[in-house]
Amino acid sequence: MQRDVDVIVVGAGLSGLTAARAVLRAGFEPLVLEASDRVGGRILTEEPLPGVFLELGAQWIGDTHHRMAALAEELGIGLYPQFEEGETSYEFAGEVLRGAAFHRKYDDDLAAVDRVLRELDRMAASVSVAEPWAAPDAEEWDRISVGQWYDAQGLSPLGRELLDICTVGILAVPTVEVSLLGLLVNVVTCGVTADLLSESEGGAQTRRFVGGTALIPQRLAELLGDRVELDSPVLSIEHSADSVTVTCRGGLVARGRQVVVALAPTLAGRIMYDPPLPAKRDQLTQRMPQASAHKMFAVYDEPFWRADGLNAQLISSVGPARMSNDSCMPEETGGPGIILGFLEGESARIEGRWPAAQRQEAFRDELARHFGPRAGRPELIVEGGWADKEWTRGCYNANPGPCGWIHFGDALATPVGPIKWAATETALVWSGYMEGAVDAGERAAREVLADLS
Amino acid sequence: MQRDVDVIVVGAGLSGLTAARAVLRAGFEPLVLEASDRVGGRILTEEPLPGVFLELGAQWIGDTHHRMAALAEELGIGLYPQFEEGETSYEFAGEVLRGAAFHRKYDDDLAAVDRVLRELDRMAASVSVAEPWAAPDAEEWDRISVGQWYDAQGLSPLGRELLDICTVGILAVPTVEVSLLGLLVNVVTCGVTADLLSESEGGAQTRRFVGGTALIPQRLAELLGDRVELDSPVLSIEHSADSVTVTCRGGLVARGRQVVVALAPTLAGRIMYDPPLPAKRDQLTQRMPQASAHKMFAVYDEPFWRADGLNAQLISSVGPARMSNDSCMPEETGGPGIILGFLEGESARIEGRWPAAQRQEAFRDELARHFGPRAGRPELIVEGGWADKEWTRGCYNANPGPCGWIHFGDALATPVGPIKWAATETALVWSGYMEGAVDAGERAAREVLADLS
Numbered sequence: 001m002q003r004d005v006d007v008i009v010v011g012a013g014l015s016g017l018t019a020a021r022a023v024l025r026a027g028f029e030p031l032v033l034e035a036s037d038r039v040g041g042r043i044l045t046e047e048p049l050p051g052v053f054l055e056l057g058a059q060w061i062g063d064t065h066h067r068m069a070a071l072a073e074e075l076g077i078g079l080y081p082q083f084e085e086g087e088t089s090y091e092f093a094g095e096v097l098r099g100a101a102f103h104r105k106y107d108d109d110l111a112a113v114d115r116v117l118r119e120l121d122r123m124a125a126s127v128s129v130a131e132p133w134a135a136p137d138a139e140e141w142d143r144i145s146v147g148q149w150y151d152a153q154g155l156s157p158l159g160r161e162l163l164d165i166c167t168v169g170i171l172a173v174p175t176v177e178v179s180l181l182g183l184l185v186n187v188v189t190c191g192v193t194a195d196l197l198s199e200s201e202g203g204a205q206t207r208r209f210v211g212g213t214a215l216i217p218q219r220l221a222e223l224l225g226d227r228v229e230l231d232s233p234v235l236s237i238e239h240s241a242d243s244v245t246v247t248c249r250g251g252l253v254a255r256g257r258q259v260v261v262a263l264a265p266t267l268a269g270r271i272m273y274d275p276p277l278p279a280k281r282d283q284l285t286q287r288m289p290q291a292s293a294h295k296m297f298a299v300y301d302e303p304f305w306r307a308d309g310l311n312a313q314l315i316s317s318v319g320p321a322r323m324s325n326d327s328c329m330p331e332e333t334g335g336p337g338i339i340l341g342f343l344e345g346e347s348a349r350i351e352g353r354w355p356a357a358q359r360q361e362a363f364r365d366e367l368a369r370h371f372g373p374r375a376g377r378p379e380l381i382v383e384g385g386w387a388d389k390e391w392t393r394g395c396y397n398a399n400p401g402p403c404g405w406i407h408f409g410d411a412l413a414t415p416v417g418p419i420k421w422a423a424t425e426t427a428l429v430w431s432g433y434m435e436g437a438v439d440a441g442e443r444a445a446r447e448v449l450a451d452l453s
Numbered sequence: 454m455q456r457d458v459d460v461i462v463v464g465a466g467l468s469g470l471t472a473a474r475a476v477l478r479a480g481f482e483p484l485v486l487e488a489s490d491r492v493g494g495r496i497l498t499e500e501p502l503p504g505v506f507l508e509l510g511a512q513w514i515g516d517t518h519h520r521m522a523a524l525a526e527e528l529g530i531g532l533y534p535q536f537e538e539g540e541t542s543y544e545f546a547g548e549v550l551r552g553a554a555f556h557r558k559y560d561d562d563l564a565a566v567d568r569v570l571r572e573l574d575r576m577a578a579s580v581s582v583a584e585p586w587a588a589p590d591a592e593e594w595d596r597i598s599v600g601q602w603y604d605a606q607g608l609s610p611l612g613r614e615l616l617d618i619c620t621v622g623i624l625a626v627p628t629v630e631v632s633l634l635g636l637l638v639n640v641v642t643c644g645v646t647a648d649l650l651s652e653s654e655g656g657a658q659t660r661r662f663v664g665g666t667a668l669i670p671q672r673l674a675e676l677l678g679d680r681v682e683l684d685s686p687v688l689s690i691e692h693s694a695d696s697v698t699v700t701c702r703g704g705l706v707a708r709g710r711q712v713v714v715a716l717a718p719t720l721a722g723r724i725m726y727d728p729p730l731p732a733k734r735d736q737l738t739q740r741m742p743q744a745s746a747h748k749m750f751a752v753y754d755e756p757f758w759r760a761d762g763l764n765a766q767l768i769s770s771v772g773p774a775r776m777s778n779d780s781c782m783p784e785e786t787g788g789p790g791i792i793l794g795f796l797e798g799e800s801a802r803i804e805g806r807w808p809a810a811q812r813q814e815a816f817r818d819e820l821a822r823h824f825g826p827r828a829g830r831p832e833l834i835v836e837g838g839w840a841d842k843e844w845t846r847g848c849y850n851a852n853p854g855p856c857g858w859i860h861f862g863d864a865l866a867t868p869v870g871p872i873k874w875a876a877t878e879t880a881l882v883w884s885g886y887m888e889g890a891v892d893a894g895e896r897a898a899r900e901v902l903a904d905l906s
Contacts, residue, residue, distance in 0.1 A: 042821075145630045145855065148601055176596045176855045233725060235688045236702060249689060249725060266739045270723040272686060272702060279840035280806070283847060286719045286742035349860045353733070387732035394736060400741075401854045402598065402629045407802045 001252045003229075004158045005031040007448050008256040010234050010245050010271070012059075014434055016262030017220040018071075018441030019448070020227065026449050029252050032224060033246060035233035035391040041223040042395055043434070045212035048382050052336060053212035053327065057395065058328070058434050059340075060205035065435040066189065068205075068216075068443075071449025075219040078210035080330040083303075086311035089370040091318050092158050096369050098310070104443045109159040115191040116163060122189040123180075132185045133406045142406040146183045152417040162366050165315055165322045168345040170432075172291035172396050177436050181406070189431040204433060210330060216368055216434075233391070236272040237419065238259075242451075244418050246330045257447045262422035262441060263287045264290055265412065267391070277416055284408035287401050288425070290394020292348035294385035296321060296341040298378035303328050303337035312339045314370045319343070320351035320362045324370075333403045338397035339367060339375070343385075352385050359383075369423040397432035398425050413440075418451065420444040455706045456682075458484040459812050461699050462486075463687050463724070466494025467511075467887055468875040469715030470673040471524075471894030472901070473680065473778050484707050485677060488686035488844040492674040495848055496887070498665035501835050503604035505782065505789060506665035507594070507750045509837040510848065511887050512793075513658035517644065518888040520895075521669075522660075528672040531663035533783035536756075539764035542823040544771050545611050549822050551763070555589060562612040569606045569616060570646040576633075577640040582881045586859045592691040595859040599636045600628035618768055618775045619650055624742035625849050628798075634859070635852045642884040657886060669887075684773075686844070688716075688874065690726040695904075697721040711901040715875035715894060717743055717851050718865065720844070725784045730869055737861035740854050741878070744848020745801035747838035749774060749794040749816050751831035756790035757783050758824045762793050765792045767823045772796070773815045777823075792820060794830070805838050806887060812836075849877050850885035866893075871904065873897040 008025045009016045016401060021032040038044075044057040053317065061068040072403055087099035092106075102108060127135045135141070150163055164175055169186035170176050170186060190196045198436070209215060209437055221228045232248040235260060239245075244259040261268045269285030274427055303326065305312050312326035321341025329335040343352050351359055360381045368376030386395035413426040421446035427436030460468045460476045465487035475482040489495075497510040513535060514521040524620045525532055540552035545559075556563060566650055570797035588594070603616055617628055623639060624631050643649045648656055661666060674681050685701040690712060692698075697712040714721045722738030729735070755777065758765050765779035772792025782788040794816055796805050811835045821829030854859065866879040875897035882890030 143600070143627070145598070145601075145629075147596070148598075174596070174856050176598075235725065249727075270725075272688060272723075276841075276843035279838070279846075283745065283840050286846065287854075289736065289739035292736065339551065346856075346860070385732070387736050388729075392728035393732075393739065401740075403627050403799075407799070 003031050003252065003254045005254065005256045006258070006351055007031045008033060008254045008259045009262055010222065010246065010259065011015060011041060011262035011423070012039040012217065012228055013262060014217055015421070015424060015437035015441040016042060016260065017224070017264060018291050018438045019215055019260045019422050019445040020224055021220060022442055022445035023448060024224065024227070027447070028452060029258070030224070030227055032228040033232045033248060033252070033254060034228060034230050037230050039228060039230070039439050040214050040217040041118065042386070042392055043213045043217055045214035046382060047212070048380060049336070052299070052338070054327070054382050056295055056340070057211050058213055059369045061209060061434060062195065062204040063187045063206050064195070065430065065433070067438040068435050071216060071438060072209060075216060077215045077219070078436040079207045080210055082206050082208060083326040083328060083331070084311050084313070086306060086309045088311060088315060090312040091314065091316040091369065092161065106158055106217065109156045109162070112155050113159045113163050116150070116155065120184065120187055121192045124184045124192070124429065127181070128176070129188050129431070131187060131410070132181055133409050136183070138181055138406055140329060142179045142182035142403055144180045145176045145402060146178050146180055148264050149180045150175060160318050162315065164315070169323050170196055171340060172344040172348070173399070174291040174345050175223065178399045179402045179405065182404070185405065186399070189427065189429055199255055204430070234271055236274065238274045239418050241417055258418045258420065258451055260420045260444045260448060262444070263393070264423055265425055266290055266398060267393065268421065268423070279412065280408055281411040281416065284400065284404065284411045287408060288400050290386070291396055292345055292352070292387060292393070293395040294343040294348040294352040294383065295360065296343065296381060296383040297327060298339045298341070298363065298375070299380040299382070300337035300374070300378055305337070306375055308372070310371055312371065316366065319347050319366065320359060321366060322347055340370070341367070343348070348385055348387070356383070370415060415447055420447045455813070456484050456705065456707045458482045458707065458709045459711070459905065461697060461707045461712045462715055463699065463712065464494060464715035464858060464876070465492040465670065465674065465681055466715060466876070466888035466890060467496060467670055467875060468894040469713065470670055470677065471891045472713045472875050472898040473677055474673060475895055475898030476901060477677065477680070481902070481905060483680055484678070484709070485681040485687045486687055486701055486705070486707060487681060487683050488779045490683050492683070493667050493670040495839070495845055496670055498667035499835060500598060500665070501752070501833060502532070502773070502789070503785070505752070505791070507780070507791070508666050509748055509833050511666055512661060512889060513662050515648065516659050517648070518886070520862060521888050523664060524669060524891065528669060530668050530672070532660045533662060533663055534756065534757070535659050536779040536781060536784070537764050539759060539765040541543045541764060541768060544767065544769040544822065545614065559611055562609045562615070565608050566612045566616050569603070569608065570650070571786065572647045573637065573640055577637045577645070580634070580637045580641050582638060582641050582884070584863070585634055586862050588634070591634055591859055592760040595632045595856055596635035596638065597633045599631050599633055603628060603631045607879060614770050615768065620695045622776050622795060623649055624852060625746040625797040625801070626852070627804070628852065630734045631852045632855045635857070638858065639852070639885065642880065642882055642889065657883070687724055689727065691727045692871050694870055711871045711873065712872045713875050713901060713902055714895045715897070717845070717876055718878055719743055719851060721874065721876070731864065733861055734864040734869065737853065737857065738893040740857045740861060741851040743755065743839070743845070743851050744849055745798055745805070745840060746848040747796040747801040747805040747836065749796065749836040750780060751792045751794070751816065751828070752818055752833040752835070753790035753827070753831055757827055758761060760892045761825070763824055765824065767820065771817065772800050773812060774819060775800055792824070794820070801838060811846070868900055
């Protein structure tokens with residue numbers, strides 16, 4: 001089997017599909033090669049009951065995710081607001097407290113955490129996402145782990161732990177695995193820490209897609225028609241200045257003039273390139289592992305917590321879920337009550353590897369502690385991690401390890417001849433989010449089109 | 454092209470060749486698939502002048518490397534001692550001092566470094582190489598970087614820097630990239646810190662191979678004959694309980710009952726496995742990057758430094774080489790004077806990427822500062838790094854990043870059905886060295902043979 005096109009795109013995640021669409025719109029012929037049997041990459045919607053959509057992968061967009069909002073509108077997909085009225089439940093120091101009581105009791109601790117966040121914002125102001133290694137303090141900040149820096153901020157044990165949980169909620173790895181500079185890059189691509197951490201205005205998690213996030217990649221794929229080949233894992237990419245030959249397992253060979261590799265960096269690094277990639281690029285992708293995330297959905301007959309003045313959010317020092325939130329369908333639709341628990345970083349690696357029965361029992365117990373006995377009796381639990389998914393191998397995204405940005409960072413998005421790099425990790429805005437995937441896909445397409453014309 | 458054998462070995466480095474030889478000796482038919490056009494992997498000898506062998510890769514064995522000594526004897530390859538008589542030259546605090554003077558001036562600083570090394574030995578006594586994650590303090594030690602722990606030991610700036618240079622001489626990455634537990638694993642596989650750091654008795658670098666290290670893999674390959682296929686990079690491994698099919702770029706397909714993957718972990722992680730590997734194994738190989746090393750040889754008409762009472766060793770806070778030593782041919786052979794400078798970790802990434810002319814000029818200047826003006830005028834400089842070598846992608850070896858051992862370590866050498874893992878990284882003794890490569894190859898062969906019988 002052979003296909004001859006203008007531009008080959010590796011990966012039918014949001015970034016690859018966006019790039020392919022831009023190429024097609026410019027009058028060139030793209031072909032998207034997808035390893036798995038579906039499009040969407042880190043977007044994965046399950047529908048265990050009719051009309052009940054659970055997002056095992058990307059779930060929200062934020063108020064400033066204009067590319068995603070425009071894409072949804074264009075594709076005819078509705079948005080609905082994240083439910084967040086009510087108190088959050090906290091489990092620290094051996095007790096479960098509702099938000100108001102928690103804030104009263106730990107006012108000083110929380111004020112200190114706020115000061116640390118403002119300090120992060122202050123430092124982030126000197127970091128450019130396009131060139132993090134050029135920040136005045138980059139050499140120092142890329143050698144300190146986030147956890148190490150947090151340890152030095154004089155927080156109380158509770159404040160320190162709370163900050164850690166919230167940070168792991170973004171990075172999805174233990175805070176000793178990412179450098180302070182790496183965290184600041186995340187802050188900058190998203191605006192300020194408040195945008196990164198909050199579900200409120202300006203934050204990353206304010207709206208969802210009616211009918212499931214997966215509609216986005218599915219409808220993009222429909223626009224591309226037979227220009228998307230599923231079940232086509234790419235083994236090798238041969239390239240010269242103006243041609244590429246991409247070979248898939250199963251025998252499909254695609255030839256084109258340019259290629260967009262729209263895979264997470266570690267996966268992009270597995271392809272056999274001929275000629276081989278520059279040393280710096282290869283050593284970078286060796287150092288940018290996919291994070292560790294696992295989601296657990298508990299489904300009830302109704303969102304009973306709302307009448308209780310709770311928002312289904314928990315933050316817990318115990319686990320197995322360290323955070324949770326309300327993941328119901330739109331209010332006007334009604335439908336079941338759904339609480340989503342997050343196992344991220346260490347939780348995904350420890351409790352995420354327990355036998356399902358043990359993990360689900362611990363999750364039910366935890367939900368009961370926070371939201372009452374009824375929460376301990378869900379009708380259904382649906383869960384899933386990403387490390388075992390062959391073509392993703394971890395979520396939500398990837399950050400380089402210590403010294404990664406200063407020693408290898410400029411290889412992340414720099415094209416290699418006809419090879420352009422997409423995926424949310426290469427984005428300059430909202431890297432790690434769907435918004436970043438679109439930004440990166442559009443930027444890679446611009447690079448391709450510049451070389452084609 | 455198709456080959457049917459009992460055991461396929463991926464990688465003709467020392468570990469793979471050792472495994473294949475053990476399989477053959479046990480009466481089974483092996484086939485070694487090597488990606489590059491030569492055997493040896495991280496062993497690479499160049500002969501720029503007749504009889505002058507420069508080791509761009511593995512160079513020494515130590516007194517306790519009994520497997521390697523036996524292998525050399527069996528293959529008829531002579532050993533000769535590393536020259537080390539005379540003083541080392543130190544460059545710190547803006548001045549160059551010979552050993553005796555340096556020790557006099559910085560006696561207290563060096564005593565403090567010794568205390569830290571003894572403390573490492575004390576901690577290492579609680580670490581088992583087979584199960585580093587089970588050490589009583591593993592959870593704490595895998596979350597602290599080596600550099601962070603060193604910072605807390607109350608050393609003087611000079612002591613701290615000296616210790617860093619010596620440690621980077623082993624790890625070949627900045628000390629913030631490896632956890633304290635990771636360093637302790639290195640200490641334990643080699644005995645004690647003195648074994649790891651010293652070129653004297655018990656140390657890792659006391660003897661060399663007459664005629665070049667490459668004779669070892671070359672003669673092993675001769676024994677295997679046409680059971681070694683060069684230019685056969687492996688794209689995929691299909692496996693069931695008792696069969697494997699290995700497909701190479703270029704079309705060679707090898708079928709067998711078992712496979713030994715004798716590649717550094719990050720390279721092993723690039724192969725497409727069907728069925729896919731367990732989540733933990735995949736996330737481990739995402740987190741075990743190849744280190745950064747670059748060697749520079751300066752060749753003179755004779756080893757003039759010896760008459761001066763110098764051993765050609767330097768330890769420098771300036772660089773570009775942070776360490777060096779005497780790399781001459783055997784004394785009875787005579788021949789030119791050769792000094793080897795090491796660029797490891799950050800030096801390999803910064804100065805190692807400079808244009809060759811700039812780097813070589815800086816190296817000549819450095820040698821002149823230490824060993825006199827004559828050292829600044831070598832007849833020849835031969836140099837090479839490893840990050841740009843497609844089938845190695847970094848040297849000397851790989852250590853997992855923070856939390857790597859505690860969260861993923863037990864996937865490093867655990868077989869996956871008919872797939873057994875070799876390479877020096879999986880060794881229980883002298884991991885990172887040739888001795889470890891042989892240990893790992895022999896262990897993988899035993900696992901294979903147990904499953905074949």
